[in-house]
Amino acid sequence: MENPKLLIVEDDPNLGQILQEYLQVKGFNTFLAQDGEKGLQAYQEQQFDLCLLDVMLPLKDGFTLAGEIRRRDKEIPIIFLTAKSLKEDTLQGLRLGADDYMTKPFSLEELLLRIRAILKRTNKQAAEKPAEDAPVQVGKFTFYPQQQTLKLENKQLNLTAKEAALLKMLVEQEGQTLDRTTALKTIWHDDSYFNARSMDVYITKLRKILKEDAELQILSVRGEGFKLVKTR
Numbered sequence: 026m027e028n029p030k031l032l033i034v035e036d037d038p039n040l041g042q043i044l045q046e047y048l049q050v051k052g053f054n055t056f057l058a059q060d061g062e063k064g065l066q067a068y069q070e071q072q073f074d075l076c077l078l079d080v081m082l083p084l085k086d087g088f089t090l091a092g093e094i095r096r097r098d099k100e101i102p103i104i105f106l107t108a109k110s111l112k113e114d115t116l117q118g119l120r121l122g123a124d125d126y127m128t129k130p131f132s133l134e135e136l137l138l139r140i141r142a143i144l145k146r147t148n149k150q151a152a153e154k155p156a157e158d159a160p161v162q163v164g165k166f167t168f169y170p171q172q173q174t175l176k177l178e179n180k181q182l183n184l185t186a187k188e189a190a191l192l193k194m195l196v197e198q199e200g201q202t203l204d205r206t207t208a209l210k211t212i213w214h215d216d217s218y219f220n221a222r223s224m225d226v227y228i229t230k231l232r233k234i235l236k237e238d239a240e241l242q243i244l245s246v247r248g249e250g251f252k253l254v255k256t257r
Contacts, residue, residue, distance in 0.1 A: 028052060028053065028054050029053055029054070029074035029075060029144055030053070030054040030055070030056070030071070030072065030073050030074050031048060031053050031054070031055045031056070031073060031074065031075050031076070031077060031140070032055075032056055032058070032064065032067060032068055032071075032073040032075070032076045032077065032078075033045055033048075033055055033056065033057045033058070033077045034057075034058045034059075034060075034061065034063075034064035034076070034077070034078045034079060034082060034087065034090065035057070035059065035077070035079045035106065036059050036060060036079060036081070036082050036083055037079070038059065040129075041057050041059060042057070043133075044057075044077065044133075044136075045057045047133050047137075048137070048140075051137055053140075056071060056073070059083075060082055060083040060084040060085065061082040061083070061084050061085025061086060061087065061089065061090040062084040062085050063084075064078070064082070064085070064090055065085065065090055065093055065094070068094055068097075069097075073101065074101070074102075074144060075101065075102045075103075075104070075140060075143065075144060076091075076094060076101060076102070076103045076104070077104050077106055077140075078090055078091055078103060078104070078105055078106065079105075079106045079107065080105055080106070080107035080108075081107065081108065087105060087106075087107070091103050091105070091123065099173075099183065099185045099186070100147070100185070100186055102124040102125075102143045102144070102147055103123050103124055104123065104124060104125040104126070104127060104136075104139065104140070104143070105123050105125070105126045105127070106127055106129065106131075107126070107127075107128060107129065108128070108129045123223075124143050125139050125143065125219065126219060127139070142214065142215075146213075146214055147186075161193075161196055163175070163192070163196055163235075163238075163241070163253075164235070164238040164240055164241040164255060165177055165237070165238040165240075165241075166235070166237075166238060166241075168192065168193075168196065170189055170192075170193045173185070173186060173188070173189035175192075175234065177237055177238070182234055184234075185227075187212055187213075187223075187227055188227055188230060188231060188234075190211075190212045191208065191212060191224070191227050191228070191231065192231055194208055194211065194212070195231075195243065195251065195252075195253040196253060198252075198253070199253045199254070199255075200252070200253070200254060201252065202246045202249050202250050202251070202252045203250045203251050203252065203253075204249060204250045205221070205224070205249065205250040205251070206250075207250075208224060208250065208251075209221060209224060212224075228243060228245075228251060231243060239256075240255050240256050240257045241253070241254075241255060241256075242254050242255075242256060
């Protein structure tokens with residue numbers, strides 16, 4: 026990916042300018058907005074490869090902005106930048122599909138490494154998708170891994186890239202335990218604490234989705250991982 030374009034939404038003018046100038050020097054195209062409304066407008070009018078969103082923003086906070094972006098694009102990577110380090114805020118960011126979460130003050134070098142790792146991963150996942158999308162039967166659902174969709178009768182459920190990848194691994198090992206570390210390194214390419222919590226959030230989402238088939242369950246195997254089973 027040549028010269029990825031980043032949307033930076035940060036209301037602190039000094040930090041915003043530092044981020045913009047640093048990332049431009051490192052080869053990125055950037056657009057800086059100083060409130061959530063301008064950030065959303067920029068997102069709607071331009072094409073971006075990744076969003077850096079401050080949580081505490083005027084007019085529209087970062088979580089609300091991320092939710093509106095996610096409704097339009099389930100794939101674009103989002104990194105939250107925040108002065109808060111509360112567990113509740115971290116979990117809310119994960120529920121919105123955040124790819125990472127950095128608490129201020131943070132190292133610009135570390136931010137750069139995380140941005141590059143996320144872009145490399147998402148670009149690789151797009152390149153590796155097969156041309157054909159063979160449907161897989163999962164209980165009463167028909168699962169299309171490539172399209173990232175689940176169909177149940179006349180209802181279609183759209184999954185995020187991580188939800189689809191995680192479900193695919195569970196389906197491939199149905200009845201067997203999917204090792205947590207293996208799943209983390211395969212999908213997130215890192216078994217850090219943040220990513221482990223992120224995976225737990227995605228497992229919870231998948232459980233809610235699969236509840237429409239009462240015979241399907243995702244079990245937690247203590248100290249090991251997760252298992253997709255049919256109860257009948």
